[in-house]
Amino acid sequence: MTDFKSLGLSEALLAAVAENGYSAPTPIQEKAIPHVLARRDIMGLAQTGTGKTAAFGLPLVERLLEENDRVQPCGARALILAPTRELVNQIAKTLISFVRKTPLRVTSVVGGVSINAQIKRMSRGTDILVATPGRLLDLVDRQAVRLDTATFLVLDEADQMLDLGFIHSLRRISGLVARKCQTLLFSATMPKQISELAGTYLTDPIRVEVAPAGKTADKVSQVVHFMDQAEKTDMVISMLSENPDDLSLVFCRTKHGAERLMRKMVQAGLKAASIHGNKSQNQRDRAIQALRDGEMRILVATDVAARGIDIPGVSHVYNFELPEVPEAYVHRIGRTARAGADGDAIAFCAPEEIGYLRQIEKLTGNDIPVASGEIPPMSAAAKPSRGGRKSGGGGRGQNQGQSRGQGRGQGSGQGQKRQENAAGAQGKGPRKGSGQGGQGRGEGGRMGEARGAQADGGAGRPGGRRPRRRNDRAAA
Structure with missing residues (x-):
């Protein structure tokens, strides 16, 4: 050996x-x-x-x-x-x-x-x-x-x-x-x-x-519950209340959705904290440390946390909302069953998310067992953007118009919901550029740099100017 x-x-x-x-x-x-x-x-x-x-x-x-x-x-x-x-x-x-x-x-x-x-x-x-x-x-x-x-x-x-x-x-x-x-x-x-x-x-x-793309950890037990979006909050609070000593991560697509859900959990008497793009670095660090120290048992997060957080002992990962990018599901549930331990991954799927679920199953090569609810027809799935999701490309013009800045060019993807892990595109995209095929204005003018600075909470543009924050498209 x-x-x-x-x-x-x-x-x-x-x-x-x-x-x-x-x-x-x-x-x-x-x-x-x-x-x-x-x-x-x-x-x-x-x-x-x-x-x-x-x-x-x-x-x-x-x-x-x-x-x-x-x-x-x-x-x-x-x-x-x-x-x-x-x-x-x-x-x-x-x-x-x-x-x-x-x-x-x-x-x-x-x-x-x-x-x-x-x-x-x-x-x-x-x-x-x-x-x-x-x-x-x-x-x-x-x-x-x-x-x-x-x-x-x-x-x-x-x-x-x-x-x-x-x-x-x-x-x-x-x-x-x-x-x-x-x-x-x-x-x-x-x-x-x-x-x-x-x-x-x-x-x-x-x-x-060493590991094929899309492969999930062998020791993660996965199930999916089908329900309307409005029923999810009561369901996840009920599940978390039944196991108050478990260390759990709950994933949402948007920063505002994560914050609302966390507040409802606290109102229900659960020890919960949240991390997302609207939190300062100190707030995020304190939330993660509170989870490690046992002061909190539940962390509600956006996909900013799917990679890069290593919290020992996470037993449950709840996909309150399924991610629009199927690879994000693999990274989410990879927060549990670490270092040889077992873990549970519970997904809640609304009718309009059935398309996301099928993409996840196609990527992982596994059919996720159904724990409850009726499987909705594919006709209920949210319609994809006109541009669709392309491999790579920095998230521009792809997957339901994920970035705020990317819709500035010709043929921009305009989708229903923007996933936060497309992050960073709160502003309009820096400087001048051609913006073709759904790419954001300024691809030729350091688009990635300014959007990237927003994504990690940096100043956005050299010199410290920060674009206005808009709606629910959170930066990492």
């Missing part, structure tokens, strides 16, 4: 591995770590919860310790990009545990918190910088961060960054790092634009694949 020592890690890192409670490497760690140590670019296909952070984090720390280069002011020796604040914070926390007994520094920058404090922290430079693309480019534009010192670039959850409109930001950032830069790209799915990005910025990459 493979162990971490046989993968080529030093004694110092083996001690950190032991302190973190890792007994044996996961498949992605076993396959990726030797290639990272051998200085190879990697294109990894792995689901969330498979141990990707250690797969790139451990060998990255090993390499930085070996090279022992000096940190430059405002510079970073390694750059790790992730789509959401929560995932950035989780990655940084894990890396800090790896470098605790070394001279290496780990710094994180995300939107939703003071940019001035981040500018001050980055003035002396750092060994490892973990960031969301929007806030990172805000700092670059203010000349508070330089990326030409980064000889390692990690793109984590690359497909979600694409869905959130970060494609232009990723291209720009990739062009700012050092010319000789080892690049590691990890993604749960591999749409066309991610493959193109990898082909452009990775050099002779090794492909590492």
Whole structure:
């Protein structure tokens, strides 16, 4: 059986591995770590919860310790990009545990918190910088961060960054790092634009694949209840009340829907909190910590939380509303049955959501067992947008017109409900651009950067101007 020592890690890192409670490497760690140590670019296909952070984090720390280069002011020796604040914070926390007994520094920058404090922290430079693309480019534009010192670039959850409109930001950032830069790209799915990005910025990459796209965890028990939308609130409150000691996540599509549901749960006497795009970073951090500490037992969230939150002991995931993007379902229910535990995933399906359910079943290759209710006909399904959902494309002109900014061009998708994990498009889209085929105005003018900054709670546009918030299309 493979162990971490046989993968080529030093004694110092083996001690950190032991302190973190890792007994044996996961498949992605076993396959990726030797290639990272051998200085190879990697294109990894792995689901969330498979141990990707250690797969790139451990060998990255090993390499930085070996090279022992000096940190430059405002510079970073390694750059790790992730789509959401929560995932950035989780990655940084894990890396800090790896470098605790070394001279290496780990710094994180995300939107939703003071940019001035981040500018001050980055003035002396750092060994490892973990960031969301929007806030990172805000700092670059203010000349508070330089990326030409980064000889390692990690793109984590690359497909979600694409869905959130970060494609232009990723291209720009990739062009700012050092010319000789080892690049590691990890993604749960591999749409066309991610493959193109990898082909452009990775050099002779090794492909590492450990879990097929759409595969759900084996130990998650899944069921679906069919009911009208108006009946869902009473049903979920009843289920949660029957098991008050369970640790549960409840997913909604919109920020306002999540907040309303949380308030109704609290009125019913349940200990619940919420996280979504209208919450500040401090509020989100406090809610997650309250769940970890046991002060709260229920977290109501939008898809901002589907990737990047690792809360031990989550026993139940409730899909109060089914996601419009089927891959989001896999990431939602992946919050339970972690570290070998069992878990339950309960979905509530209104008649108009039957199309979303069938897309989920097609992706996962499984028919979800029916727990109650009558299966509605497909004729009741919500009608898709005229543009439909395209693979990749940063969420522009796809899937029920998910983004506010994307409807500015010709042929924009106009759908019924905007899913929050299409995030970031509260504003009109920055600057001038052609806007064709359902893409938002300004594709040629850094659309992804400004939309991306909104998605992670950054300033939105260089210089700190923030577009007006509109309705229910929440940023991550």
